[in-house]
Amino acid sequence: MGSITILESINRALVDAMEADEAVLILGEDVADPEDGGVLGVTKGLSTRFGDHRVRSTPIAEQAIVGAAIGVSLGGFKPVAEIMLMNFTTVAMDMIVNHAAKLRFMSGGQTNVPIVIRTMTGSGFANGGQHSDYLEAWFAHTAGIKVVAPSNPSDAYGLLRSAIDDPDPVIFIENLPTYFTKGEAPESGHRVPIGKASVVREGSDVTVIAYAKMVQEAAAAVEALASRGISAELIDLRSIAPWDRETVLASVKKTGRAIVVHEAVTPFGAGAEISSVIHENLFHALKAPVQRLGAAFCPVPFSRPLESAFAPDAAAIEAAVGRLLT
Amino acid sequence: MTNRTAPDAATLVAIYRRMALIKANDERSRKVIMTGRLVMPYYSPRGQEVIPSAVSANLNDNDYICTIYRGTHDMLAKGVPLKDLWAELAGRVTGTCKGKGGPMHITHPKSGVMVTTGIVGSSMPIANGLAWSSQLKGDGRVTVAYFGDGASNIGAFHEALNLASVWKLPVVFVCQNNEWGEHTAYEKATSAPRVADRAASYSMPGIRVDGNDVLETYAAARDAVERARSGAGPTLVEAMTYRFHGHIFGDTDAYMDPERKAAAIAADPVPRFREWLIEQGHAAEADLAAMEAAIDAEIDQAIDYALASDFPDVGELSRDVFAAEAA
Ligand SMILES: Cc1ncc(C[n+]2csc(CCOP(=O)(O)OP(=O)(O)O)c2C)c(N)n1
Numbered sequence A: 001m002g003s004i005t006i007l008e009s010i011n012r013a014l015v016d017a018m019e020a021d022e023a024v025l026i027l028g029e030d031v032a033d034p035e036d037g038g039v040l041g042v043t044k045g046l047s048t049r050f051g052d053h054r055v056r057s058t059p060i061a062e063q064a065i066v067g068a069a070i071g072v073s074l075g076g077f078k079p080v081a082e083i084m085l086m087n088f089t090t091v092a093m094d095m096i097v098n099h100a101a102k103l104r105f106m107s108g109g110q111t112n113v114p115i116v117i118r119t120m121t122g123s124g125f126a127n128g129g130q131h132s133d134y135l136e137a138w139f140a141h142t143a144g145i146k147v148v149a150p151s152n153p154s155d156a157y158g159l160l161r162s163a164i165d166d167p168d169p170v171i172f173i174e175n176l177p178t179y180f181t182k183g184e185a186p187e188s189g190h191r192v193p194i195g196k197a198s199v200v201r202e203g204s205d206v207t208v209i210a211y212a213k214m215v216q217e218a219a220a221a222v223e224a225l226a227s228r229g230i231s232a233e234l235i236d237l238r239s240i241a242p243w244d245r246e247t248v249l250a251s252v253k254k255t256g257r258a259i260v261v262h263e264a265v266t267p268f269g270a271g272a273e274i275s276s277v278i279h280e281n282l283f284h285a286l287k288a289p290v291q292r293l294g295a296a297f298c299p300v301p302f303s304r305p306l307e308s309a310f311a312p313d314a315a316a317i318e319a320a321v322g323r324l325l326t
Numbered sequence B: 001m002t003n004r005t006a007p008d009a010a011t012l013v014a015i016y017r018r019m020a021l022i023k024a025n026d027e028r029s030r031k032v033i034m035t036g037r038l039v040m041p042y043y044s045p046r047g048q049e050v051i052p053s054a055v056s057a058n059l060n061d062n063d064y065i066c067t068i069y070r071g072t073h074d075m076l077a078k079g080v081p082l083k084d085l086w087a088e089l090a091g092r093v094t095g096t097c098k099g100k101g102g103p104m105h106i107t108h109p110k111s112g113v114m115v116t117t118g119i120v121g122s123s124m125p126i127a128n129g130l131a132w133s134s135q136l137k138g139d140g141r142v143t144v145a146y147f148g149d150g151a152s153n154i155g156a157f158h159e160a161l162n163l164a165s166v167w168k169l170p171v172v173f174v175c176q177n178n179e180w181g182e183h184t185a186y187e188k189a190t191s192a193p194r195v196a197d198r199a200a201s202y203s204m205p206g207i208r209v210d211g212n213d214v215l216e217t218y219a220a221a222r223d224a225v226e227r228a229r230s231g232a233g234p235t236l237v238e239a240m241t242y243r244f245h246g247h248i249f250g251d252t253d254a255y256m257d258p259e260r261k262a263a264a265i266a267a268d269p270v271p272r273f274r275e276w277l278i279e280q281g282h283a284a285e286a287d288l289a290a291m292e293a294a295i296d297a298e299i300d301q302a303i304d305y306a307l308a309s310d311f312p313d314v315g316e317l318s319r320d321v322f323a324a325e326a327a
């Protein structure tokens, strides 16, 4: 069992998917090898191995990228489009929301759009207000789009393979600061079903629900809580849309307390939806109101102390759980 | 009319048939709305019949088109069956899209109509992708993206033309310049005196034609389609035309110069081409009259069929959102 980074596992998933199915294509800015296989090398080696026609660097034109992905998928291919940073999806929103998400429904099921949009984001690298946002709620709020956000190499591989298999558009969110986090290497062909959470650690006092980098922060918090005699159950949601109600509700039914942690700002975030569903289903089983913990409601700041205070970290999660139990 | 390498009589008559169908269908659409038999947003293509009729004469059944809300002419010219179209306009389960798309979102892959968008400019980036799929497969298909003059001012147009040129995609961009974008005149909104000039920025041929002239439009479309099919890349065709009615049904079009409009209507390309066909001996009046009568009957049948069809079940709300019903 080797050790692999999230970045490497994404690369490996792309290689395996392209190897397994000739219909899989990659497009995006700088993705081909003459352009270095991506600014961080996520797609390194792919154009050399599979050819320029299957791995194509594009102009800096996000509408054109997503539009081409949609069109080529209507022609029978399975494109993986890279939108370098999640904030850049904003200039392709028409293609994503009005077209990718809706063509299956509006065509009465005659056409479908089996595309994956890989995009990275996350605060912590001093990239400021336009390069680090978590916008998953925007997409989760749109009927017709699936959204996933892995927290470790094995899930990154398995979710990406499932996203490529999926007959509908999937937004695959990568976290920049944890690209080099190592973990267990996935087996080739491994799949993580979309919509299935994983229970990272079992516990009985409180359920902590997180995804993406917040899983790593929450894991540290849960560890610290354990040393204080608090037994917290940690759920890695992995898929945000659809999300695994069954696993979450079963856990909260057992613990009677829940907190949802995400890096996106709190108001109108995924945490609001999850909290609401828990209240609707388990009101009488709850020992305390469900809590939400997200980033400060402001653009991602630049200055180091501001950025450090912006998103939740292990200490903030530990403190919030402590408050929930008192 | 110009007489450059004219198509044969059968092709010319087939083009006329499409034009007559579009004109009759438009007149019937307006009547059906006016008499309250059907409520729908309707963007009349009247006056623009020649463009898709002449373009489609150069396309195969399996070539793709992406069109826009003002697109019934493009759809009919590409071969969407009247019954399926009308049932969709009426929101019935027998429609192309089970009534779930409506007038602005007709999809009919069997006739190559892959996307109809209600978003200005958005036919073009998706047309590129379809063309890319043909390039990858080497299936020889061509994709046509239809759009209006107003759409040449939106980012999607520029992004799409640039990509199509860099990738040498088998796509033809057909701008139907009807002098208006909603209530705003072309000159007031467009920096280029001709949309076709914009092709120069993208190193592709840009051709402006009289889009009400069948032979000229046919010839330009033929060149562009051949160029795309041969792998030489995209072309921008700007076809000049005029919108006979307001932007959408119910628009009083007070902003349109009545004299200019009257002149355009007086030069109606449909009867003009009909006369020419007869004059040139390509068709006999009686045959065209019979063709028109058959079209009228077919439209009536389609409307009756549509209005007699069932509405979709409300269960459709949760169908086709995803491949399987959402959990
Ligand atoms: C992105 C976007 N902005 C605005 C509109 C509203 N709108 C619908 S049609 C139209 C005019 C478009 O003009 P043109 O491209 O010339 O096409 P035409 O309607 O003349 O065929 C506008 C502004 C829209 N549908 N999409």
Ligand SMILES: [Mg+2]
Residues within 6 Å of the ligand: B148, B149, B150, B176, B177, B178, B179, B180, B181, B182
């Ligand atoms: Mg116009």
